[in-house]
Amino acid sequence: MIRLERIHLLSRADKLQPLRNFVRELASQQGCCDENLDCMVMAINEACMNVIQHAYGGREDGEIIIEFWKDDCELLVRIYDFAEKVDLQAIKSRDLDEVRPGGLGVHIIHQVMDSVEYKNQPDSVGNVLEMRKQLSIPVKCNVGTSDKNKTKNSL
Amino acid sequence: VSGKGVNAALLMAKTSSLFRCLGKRISDTGKLLYEVNNELCETSVNGMFVTMIAGLYRPTTGDIKLVNAGNPPALLFTEDGLGREFEATAPPLGVLRDTLYTEYEFNLHNGSLYIYSDGVTEGYIDENSMLELSGLFKLISYMDTKQSAQIRLKYIVDQFTQNAQPLRDDVTLLLIENITA
Secondary structure, three states, X not given: OEEEEEEXXXXXHHHHHHHHHHHHHHHHHOOOOHHHHHHHHHXXXXXXXXXXXXXXXXXXXXXXXXXXXXXXOEEEEEEEEOOOOOOHHHOOOOOOOOOOOOOOHHHHHHHHOOEEEEEEOOOOOOEEEEEEEEOOOOOOOOOXXXXXXXOOOOO | OOOOHHHHHHHXXXXXXXXXXXXXXXXXXXXXXHHHHHHHHHHOOOOOOEOEEEEEEEOOOOXXXXXXXXXXXXXXXXXXXXXXXEOOOEOOXXXXXXXXXXXXXEEOOOOEEEEEOHXXXXXXXXXXXXXXXXXXXXXXXXOOOOOOHHHHHHHHHHHHHOOOOOOOOOOOEEEEEOOOO
16 A cells, blocks of 8 residues: 555534545545535545544544545545543444534445544554445445535534 | 664765756656666665655746645645645655656645644654644644744743653654745
8 A cells, every 4th residue: 555645634614624625635636526525525524524523522722633545546544532531332322313513524435435444543542443445336325415515613 | 764873874975866867857756756767776874764855846837746745744724724745655765666756736726735744743742642643733733824834833832842752763744835925
């Protein structure tokens, strides 16, 4: 696998807009099909928002590191945080029959990505989210939108 | 440059001379480091090496081409607060003959490009903790970019020179910005 990028951002919601722009450009350059572009951006955005809200508990001085790796047509994204280790068993989507805003990030991530794995960082504090996606195979479920402006910080 | 003392100083002098001389006729930085590396491999003492980041910056367009040979990653702090790493794509100079050095190409826009030696990220900010890349990123994140480059660079260096911990390595820190932005 080739590492394409390694980027750092503070655990602040206002850093998600530049992150979305960055991911969109990178995925596009790497041959991500149009159907997947918005979904990928949304999934990574949601994953980082979860880190900000749940791992760092809204603390704005935490650090998030995102690595982008590529092997043939597969993109691997690793999102690292340095917050307290989270209970991996507790990470799950809420009941979708419950009609209310928010809390759908985990659901969206699982719908968009081919594989999703949460880990605790073995040698230090913090957690890692590892996600894989075949760039050329469209997302099966329609969780995204063709309008990039509709991508929100938290769903 | 690896090591200390006269041998290290001679190797550094040789490397900088090669870089200046060959750089006058080779504008491709990847090709330039390829030639410098082969010269060093032919003549340097076994086990000694030089890390280097070389590049071309065009202030009129903001375009940058950069090659990293075994140095800690250059860090581009973008205008909107992301930190992009440009890690080494090949080992240091003087290690392996015919090494290919891949160029990064990007635009500076209104960002700040920090290039530094390992003495910066391995500088001790207290008895037990090194600054590390994460610490450098956070320092940069909270700095006021309206302050002069000199003040900001001094602020970073002060973190590991203005405490009780002795410096354990030499320190080089370079900041590239578009001052007309």
